[in-house]
Amino acid sequence: KQEVTQIPAALSVPEGENLVLNCSFTDSAIYNLQWFRQDPGKGLTSLLLIQSSQREQTSGRLNASLDKSSGRSTLYIAASQPGDSATYLCAGGSNYKLTFGKGTLLTVNP
Amino acid sequence: GAVVSQHPSWVICKSGTSVKIECRSLDFQATTMFWYRQFPKQSLMLMATSNEGSKATYEQGVEKDKFLINHASLTLSTLTVTSAHPEDSSFYICSAIGGPGSSYNSPLHFGNGTRLTVT
Numbered sequence: 001k002q003e004v005t006q007i008p009a010a011l012s013v014p015e016g017e018n019l020v021l022n023c024s025f026t027d028s029a030i031y032n033l034q035w036f037r038q039d040p041g042k043g044l045t046s047l048l049l050i051q052s053s054q055r056e057q058t059s060g061r062l063n064a065s066l067d068k069s070s071g072r073s074t075l076y077i078a079a080s081q082p083g084d085s086a087t088y089l090c091a092g093g094s095n096y097k098l099t100f101g102k103g104t105l106l107t108v109n110p
Numbered sequence: 111g112a113v114v115s116q117h118p119s120w121v122i123c124k125s126g127t128s129v130k131i132e133c134r135s136l137d138f139q140a141t142t143m144f145w146y147r148q149f150p151k152q153s154l155m156l157m158a159t160s161n162e163g164s165k166a167t168y169e170q171g172v173e174k175d176k177f178l179i180n181h182a183s184l185t186l187s188t189l190t191v192t193s194a195h196p197e198d199s200s201f202y203i204c205s206a207i208g209g210p211g212s213s214y215n216s217p218l219h220f221g222n223g224t225r226l227t228v229t
Binding site: 004031032034036041042043044045046049051089091093096097098099100101102103 | 114116142144151152153154155156159201203205207215216217218219220221222223225
C-alpha cells in the first residue's frame, strides 16, 4: 500500500526566500508524482506532474524533482511571494489512482 | 480550459437526510471522475472512481450503499450521501480526467470542493 509523507507539515518564510518542500513515498512503482496547491476551503490546482521516466519538471518559479530509487520528490520554489501561501500537496499516481500526503502549509510573510 | 465545477460549495443538513453533490466538467468530456474526502488536517482519501455509463468502483472501507455515485453522462457525476450522520461531515472533492489524448499521466482537474456539515 502506497504511503506518502510530506515534511515539514508547516513552513513560514520571509518574502523572497527560496524554499524546498519534501515528499517521500513508499512504493516506487508509481506512474507519476504530482504536486498540487490547495487554498483554504478550495479544491486543488495542479502545479507539476513528473512522469516515472522523468527526473524533474519546471514551471516558472517552481521546479519539482523525482528520485524513484530513493522514493523522494522535492518541490523547489524560487523567490517566494506572499501569494504562494497555501497548502502544497504531493501525490503518487498509479493507474489513475492518487495517494496524497497530508500537505505542507506554507506561509510567505511580506 | 479543463474546468471542473462542483456544486454546492457548502451544505448543512440534518442527521438522517440525504445530500447530493454535483461535479461537472465544463469544457471537456470526463471519461473518468474521482471522488475524494478530506478530513481536517488529513490527506485526501479516494472514495471511488466512476466511469461514464458504468458502476463506480469503491475503495476499501467506503460503503457503496451510503455514498451513491452516478456518472450518467460524460460531463456530470453526482455523489449522494444517504442518511447522513455527523461523522460524514467532511470536505468532498471531485476530480476528472478526459479529453483527447488523456491518459493516467494527464493532470487531474479538481473541483473546488463541497463542505458538508451534518448537524
